[in-house]
Every structure is written in structure tokens, then in C-alpha cells.
Amino acid sequence: MTKKPGAGWEASAASMLGQDRPNPCGAHAQVGVQWQSQIDQTRERLFGWRATLIKGTPARYLSSVDAPDEETVREQAAKEFNVREVLKVRIAVQREG
Numbered sequence: 001m002t003k004k005p006g007a008g009w010e011a012s013a014a015s016m017l018g019q020d021r022p023n024p025c026g027a028h029a030q031v032g033v034q035w036q037s038q039i040d041q042t043r044e045r046l047f048g049w050r051a052t053l054i055k056g057t058p059a060r061y062l063s064s065v066d067a068p069d070e071e072t073v074r075e076q077a078a079k080e081f082n083v084r085e086v087l088k089v090r091i092a093v094q095r096e097g
Contacts, residue, residue: 044068048096051077055090064096 051062051073062081067073070093078088 049073050094050096052092052094053077053081053083053087053090054092055087059092062091 046066046068049065049067051065053060053062062077065073065076067076073093074088074091077083077091083091
């Protein structure tokens, strides 16, 4: 009986450890050289925000905006609804969800 190279205990150990098949865990699956969790951390996160103009009673709801921070929401809402520069500070921003 002749032993084949790589058919001994090394092959069975690799099979038992799951090294012969891809990793089933999606969170730690390797993508190229970087790990998926590292890629997710570098991507800019967008949140849902509600913009309201407080000029009188009742306050006027402007829109819902997806943006990374409050200042970006104020700028987008002011530009979209032609809010004057003086009234930009009166745009109330609340994060949704």
C-alpha cells in the first residue's frame, strides 16, 4: 500500500478545520485583501433626518433627508426650499429611526 502525498493526517486535519471550503460566516468573509468589517467601517453612513422650519406656529415640515450629519441636512433643506441665510438657524433637525 503506497501513501499519496497529502493524503495523510494533514489532509484530514484540514478537512476537519474547514480549511478546504469557504468560510460560511458572512461578517468575516475575506474580500480581496481587506476584511468585510473593515470595509463597512470606512464607508460613510447616511442617516434619515426630518427637517422642520420654525418660523411661526405651526412650524412647517420641510422634508426627510438622508445625510451623514445635521449641518448637511440644514444645507440641503435650505437649498431645496429656498430658505434665506438668516433663517437657516431656524431649521430644526431630528434624526429619524
